[in-house]
Amino acid sequence: MCGIVGLFAKNPEFEHDLGRYFAPMLLEMTDRGPDSAGFAVYRDAVSGTEHKVTLLATGDLSWREFEVAAESANVGFERIVVHDNHAVIVVAGDTEPFIAWVRGAYADLRVLSSGVAIEIFKACGIPEQVIERFGVNSMKASHALGHTRMATESAITTEHSHPFSTGDDLCLVHNGSLSNHNRLRRDLERRGVHFSTDNDSEVAAGYLTWRLREGDSLEQALTHAIADLDGFYTFAVGTRDGFAVLRDPVACKPAVLAETDHWVAMASEYRALAGLPGAASARLWEPEPGRIYSWEHADSRASA
Amino acid sequence: MSHTIDLATATTRELNSALQAASKVTPKQNWTVHNPGGGHTLAVGLDGDVDVTIDGHVGYYCAGMNQRANVTITGNAGPGVAENMMSGQVRIKGNASQYAGATAHGGLLVVEGSASSRCGISMKGVDIVVHGSIGHMSAFMAQSGRLVVCGDAGDALGDSIYEARIYVRGEVASLGADCVEQPLEQIHRDELAQLLTNAGAVGVDVGDFRRYGSARELYHFKVDNAHAY
Structure with a gap:
């Protein structure tokens, strides 16, 4: 059920x-x-060519450090809003380079959603x-x-x-x-x-x-x-x-x-x-x- | 005597205890239930003469196991309304969800709107009258009783039916295994007229109905199949 x-x-x-x-x-x-x-x-x-990506951290992660890394990775990162172990990231242009970078660099981050308006949140309990x-x-x-x-x-x-x-x-x-x-x-x-x-x-x-x-x-x-x-x-x-x-x-x-x-x-x-x-x-x-x-x-x- | 109970404050258990106690009291009591809010198992296990009106929509298994009591739901009913009813009457002013009247042994179940799938599944003697239409797999493995449908029936009506008489006024999407159309004799017209009257289905012409029942091919042993055992 x-x-x-x-x-x-x-x-x-x-x-x-x-x-x-x-x-x-x-x-x-x-x-x-x-x-x-x-x-x-x-x-x-989001407007124009921007997109949003929701990320879930399955392990310990400093979102602040993540932000610094994302900014220097040249994958279109613009801004981040953290909600507990989830974060909504706004990227310029297509999400693909950003998502590929996340998947390559962070084994314990999961991409929950991508798009213009969608955000996904979920948890046990x-x-x-x-x-x-x-x-x-x-x-x-x-x-x-x-x-x-x-x-x-x-x-x-x-x-x-x-x-x-x-x-x-x-x-x-x-x-x-x-x-x-x-x-x-x-x-x-x-x-x-x-x-x-x-x-x-x-x-x-x-x-x-x-x-x-x-x-x-x-x-x-x-x-x-x-x-x-x-x-x-x-x-x-x-x-x-x-x-x-x-x-x-x-x-x-x-x-x-x-x-x-x-x-x-x-x-x-x-x-x-x-x-x-x-x-x-x-x-x-x-x-x-x-x-x-x-x-x-x-x-x-x-x-x- | 008239009583009310409000489910905005009372629990389901308090409701059912009160109604079960009321069903044992003479003279007959009249109860109104407010704010059902789609709650589960409301007015179940009543065993005696009491009138209950539930004012609104109910969830799963309303009026289950009903005996002798008269339960009216002014809104819609969720799955399994009047499941295993033994006697009395359950009336739904709105629509009923799936498996209305499942396994019910007796009494009268009236759905003034439509019922969805599996209406009267494994019915064992109940009378069910639906003013509207019913969904697929209705009267599946029906064993006894009457199912009257003033509208249409969905796919696989009466699949694997044992005994039970089914009357449908509108279209039948398809008949299930071993369910066949049978002639509408005078005896059937008479019982149908009585059922429609009891259910308050007015302006419905008995002659517009078709009767369906068991071909009795599935559950009788056929000697031609002896080699299979």
Whole structure:
């Protein structure tokens, strides 16, 4: 079992309060996933050719020393904002030289996300601790996607926690379990997809990364996923401008969607939505099996 | 007598203890539950004559194991509503999530909206009336009882059905193994009319329904297969 929550603001006023509404959603899913928690937040989009990279330090690391090293490495480093053992780095231009440098120079740093607006934070422990540690309540953001993990397929570590990055400004959270992930991982590794763990959900993320790299739209990539991923899943995919939701055709894993004039939300259960303003009168429904739902800006749509 | 309990302050255990005690009291009591907030296992294990209205949306396993009590949910119900109900009535004004009425032995389950997948899975004598539509794998391994659907049914309806009668007014996406259409005789029209009336499904023409049931090919031993054992 795991818990998934997603919240998307439809207007600037709601963006201002997004963290305050998102934190209780994540908290409510504690008993679906007390092992670890994580979230992707889309905020403070950088401008021009700048990009953001979220890094996780898995060992002892002085961010100050890292900053000095990054400045002299000539990899586009501009600035750093440290959040505990995570840091968001802004680089000029493409992120590839910076990420290659990080991977080469720091064995205990993990790249959690890259893009214009996305930042990913995750940690072992109950959601309450994660919410506190990363200041979720005060987040101002256009949207956020969260996950509470009850591990069934692989170890409980921060690296095994969700969300997983699937490309620039993209991430995946998963409730369920995949049964063909080992074979898929081998296939994807041959195609150059990089994996950090033996986690099944990371394979789903790697699969989407590969399909998107091959030129698929997100919708096409998810359509291919229905054919190629064997197992149980409710997926939520964070995108630059919104998010998408997909349940496997058997649809054992729960999901509830809700929408008002001010927000769109998804969660594993209604109780995670119950505290949102206007939840009682929101349009509420269960996503149908094997159908892709997506939202961008204020425009909501669903496709078969 | 009318009573209220507010789940903004009361715990699930306090609620269920109060309702279970109330179900043993005469004359019959009337309870309203406020702020269910999608909570789990609300109004479960009731064993007696009591009217309970839950004002809002409920989560997993609401009104499970119900006996004789009459439970109404004004909103939507999460997975497993009225699971293993024995008797009484559970009515959902909104929609029900997956496996509504699973393994239920008796009583009446009414979903005024739609129910999602696996509605009436392994039903063992319950009557289920859905005003809207139902999802895939409904009445899987159904053993006894009646399932009435005023809308459409999803894929694999009645897969591996033993006995149970299924009535669907709209489209059936596909029938499961050993589930076949069967003639709608007068006896079926009569029971269907009674079920629709009990469920408050008005303006629905009995003649619009088709009946489905077991071909009894799966669970009877066939002598032609003797060599396989």
